[in-house]
Amino acid sequence: MNSPLCELLHIRYPVLQGGMAWISDGKLAAAVSEGGGLGIISAMNAGADYLKEQIRLARSLTDRPFGVNVMLMSPHAEEVAQAVIDEKVPVVTTGAGSPAKFLPAWKAAGITVLPVVASVASAVMAERAGADAVIAEGQESGGHIGELTTMALVPQVCDAVKVPVLAAGGIADGRGMAAAFMLGACGIQMGTRFLVATECGVHQNYKDMVLRATDVSTTTTGRRFGGNTCRCLKNPFSRHFLQVEYQPETTAEDVADLGVGALRLAAVEGDTKNGSFLAGQISGLVRKEQPAAEILREVCEQCDALLTGSRGKD
Amino acid sequence: MNSPLCELLHIRYPVLQGGMAWISDGKLAAAVSEGGGLGIISAMNAGADYLKEQIRLARSLTDRPFGVNVMLMSPHAEEVAQAVIDEKVPVVTTGAGSPAKFLPAWKAAGITVLPVVASVASAVMAERAGADAVIAEGQESGGHIGELTTMALVPQVCDAVKVPVLAAGGIADGRGMAAAFMLGACGIQMGTRFLVATECGVHQNYKDMVLRATDVSTTTTGRRFGGNTCRCLKNPFSRHFLQVEYQPETTAEDVADLGVGALRLAAVEGDTKNGSFLAGQISGLVRKEQPAAEILREVCEQCDALLTGSRGKD
Numbered sequence: 001m002n003s004p005l006c007e008l009l010h011i012r013y014p015v016l017q018g019g020m021a022w023i024s025d026g027k028l029a030a031a032v033s034e035g036g037g038l039g040i041i042s043a044m045n046a047g048a049d050y051l052k053e054q055i056r057l058a059r060s061l062t063d064r065p066f067g068v069n070v071m072l073m074s075p076h077a078e079e080v081a082q083a084v085i086d087e088k089v090p091v092v093t094t095g096a097g098s099p100a101k102f103l104p105a106w107k108a109a110g111i112t113v114l115p116v117v118a119s120v121a122s123a124v125m126a127e128r129a130g131a132d133a134v135i136a137e138g139q140e141s142g143g144h145i146g147e148l149t150t151m152a153l154v155p156q157v158c159d160a161v162k163v164p165v166l167a168a169g170g171i172a173d174g175r176g177m178a179a180a181f182m183l184g185a186c187g188i189q190m191g192t193r194f195l196v197a198t199e200c201g202v203h204q205n206y207k208d209m210v211l212r213a214t215d216v217s218t219t220t221t222g223r224r225f226g227g228n229t230c231r232c233l234k235n236p237f238s239r240h241f242l243q244v245e246y247q248p249e250t251t252a253e254d255v256a257d258l259g260v261g262a263l264r265l266a267a268v269e270g271d272t273k274n275g276s277f278l279a280g281q282i283s284g285l286v287r288k289e290q291p292a293a294e295i296l297r298e299v300c301e302q303c304d305a306l307l308t309g310s311r312g313k314d
Numbered sequence: 315m316n317s318p319l320c321e322l323l324h325i326r327y328p329v330l331q332g333g334m335a336w337i338s339d340g341k342l343a344a345a346v347s348e349g350g351g352l353g354i355i356s357a358m359n360a361g362a363d364y365l366k367e368q369i370r371l372a373r374s375l376t377d378r379p380f381g382v383n384v385m386l387m388s389p390h391a392e393e394v395a396q397a398v399i400d401e402k403v404p405v406v407t408t409g410a411g412s413p414a415k416f417l418p419a420w421k422a423a424g425i426t427v428l429p430v431v432a433s434v435a436s437a438v439m440a441e442r443a444g445a446d447a448v449i450a451e452g453q454e455s456g457g458h459i460g461e462l463t464t465m466a467l468v469p470q471v472c473d474a475v476k477v478p479v480l481a482a483g484g485i486a487d488g489r490g491m492a493a494a495f496m497l498g499a500c501g502i503q504m505g506t507r508f509l510v511a512t513e514c515g516v517h518q519n520y521k522d523m524v525l526r527a528t529d530v531s532t533t534t535t536g537r538r539f540g541g542n543t544c545r546c547l548k549n550p551f552s553r554h555f556l557q558v559e560y561q562p563e564t565t566a567e568d569v570a571d572l573g574v575g576a577l578r579l580a581a582v583e584g585d586t587k588n589g590s591f592l593a594g595q596i597s598g599l600v601r602k603e604q605p606a607a608e609i610l611r612e613v614c615e616q617c618d619a620l621l622t623g624s625r626g627k628d
Contacts, residue, residue, distance in 0.1 A: 119529055119530055120528065120529045120530075120598070121530070138463060138465060139463065140462075140463040140465055140466045147530065147595075148454075148529055148530070148595055149452060149453065149454040149463035149464065149465065149483075149484055149595060150463065150465040151452060151454055151463065151464045151465050151483065151484030151485070151490060151493065151596075152454045152484040152529065152594070152595035152596045152598075153529065153595075155487065155489045155490065155596075155599060156529045156596075156598050156599055159599070169463075169465065170463055170465030170466040171465070173469065175469045175496055175497050175498055176465060176469065176497070178496035179465065179493035179494070179496040179497045180493070181496075182489055182492035182493040182495075182496055182620050182621075183489050183490070183493045184489055214434065215433055215434045215462055215466065215467065215470045216433055216434075216435070216461065216462070223537075224560070246538070248562030280466070281461075281462055281463060281466035281467075282465075282466045282469075282470075284434070284466075284470050285469060285470055285473070306496055307496075
């Protein structure tokens with residue numbers, strides 16, 4: 001796979017593993033990096049100590065580069081932003097806000113910074129702030145999402161910025177990867193497919209829910225009050241959430257309280273009733289638990305075959 | 315463009331023009347068919363007389379095949395379904411429901427039937443009912459939409475049916491078309507891009523709104539009570555609609571009443587305040603009013619160049 005992204009990140013396959021809170025730990029990130037992609041440790045809402053521990057774990061498992069996803073709305077964002085510098089993490093992806101505040105320090109430390117963006121305006125702002133590339137993420141993704149879909153977002157972002165663009169959202173096989181390339185991306189990020197990687201330590205109930213999902217198994221919560229839309233698998237939790245969300249007397253604060261602890265319940269406890277199982281619309285395509293390296297090889301080989309096969313009869 | 319769809323429909327480019335109520339008339343359909351695609355007349359909510367008039371108009375402008383979009387929820391669906399047989403229309407696309415009821419008569423009349431589907435289940439039902447192909451339409455489309463995005467929907471539909479699959483939603487240039495091919499589609503349907511075709515008789519204000527749109531210019535109304543979600547450009551009408559829709563005392567009937575007449579106000583009167591301007595998320599990519607033939611040539615040439623260029627260094 002010949003992509004400028006491979007040179008930029010020193011990886012074999014232009015594939016990032018999405019930063020998923022309570023899911024993307026040092027073990028999963030190391031497995032993806034060992035397999036030739038770029039593994040990402042999610043710093044989630046935790047402090048620097050947790051992150052440093054996961055970085056050490058990843059380094060004990062691989063010599064290859066990996067990255068850290070910094071959740072900008074985390075109460076620990078400041079210390080986490082410093083920790084990636086102290087730990088000499090080569091790549092940082094950011095979510096949930098503008099990374100402008102941290103970019104100068106990260107760039108000074110030689111870190112490659114790839115913000116996740118959900119609109120043209122955020123992509124342009126990220127580029128202006130010094131981002132090395134942007135990850136244009138469509139709303140078919142699992143977790144916190146914007147409004148635009150991958151198909152609509154990626155070409156519009158490509159037209160608006162000069163930095164490389166990665167595509168995320170709705171991609172779980174070589175077809176999605178090849179489509180992303182056609183839209184102008186030079187690489188992809190996958191979350192849902194890596195969630196069922198053998199090396200992913202998420203509760204087996206979570207993996208089983210993704211593996212059994214169909215095309216219509218996801219829903220979105222948090223839409224009513226804006227800015228906090230979240231895609232998850234339909235279950236008693238999501239039904240309860242939506243029911244409460246749309247009661248007339250419900251406030252934005254009530255809705256914020258509803259989600260507290262639900263990610264941990266899903267990922268760690270495997271509580272299929274009360275947990276929030278974040279996953280993308282492409283869950284219906286994900287059928288098999290496999291080692292991360294096998295996922296990477298399979299996706300990239302299929303993508304390569306499609307791009308080569310498309311040359312027609314010459 | 316070598317696609318089984320071209321053989322099936324006797325067209326040069328595997329591109330359908332979407333059936334848009336109050337917009338896709340005989341003149342636009344003829345222009346698209348003359349340009350080498352398949353033009354589609356929208357039968358919308360009108361009776362058979364209106365449709366027959368538009369078919370005659372199209373036939374006066376082109377000898378090439380064109381199709382009719384039958385809106386299955388229309389009060390005139392029965393007479394329209396008969397009219398396409400009487401008029402020997404070669405291709406019918408259907409929207410807003412299951413076409414199973416009409417399929418036997420249409421197939422007996424030699425009509426090629428392509429239902430628009432928004433989920434794997436609807437695609438499978440359409441195939442079982444005898445559809446010749448399905449149009450998998452993502453929710454980035456303008457007008458009435460489902461939940462799945464094009465990127466997530468198309469490969470899942472391709473895996474579930476044996477008939478050819480067309481992709482719709484979020485496609486306005488050769489990048490989107492090439493991406494659709496990678497996802498497994500053998501053709502595309504475009505609405506928004508043809509809305510600004512020179513031959514499209516929609517009010518100039520409507521075209522101008524699409525031409526000035528950015529990536530974040532659309533919104534969705536009708537989501538609260540389910541089954542009637544509609545994507546349109548943000549304007550005073552959409553803001554008023556959403557405000558009323560989410561008032562606690564609002565009922566499903568109130569919401570249904572809100573939209574009455576708003577499409578005509580947009581398309582015919584160009585009423586930028588009170589009209590409902592249906593358009594897709596890809597509006598931000600659409601920058602130029604051009605003849606339909608030029609749009610087709612441009613999109614297909616760009617697609618072809620991408621598919622050929624992707625072969626790498628051999």
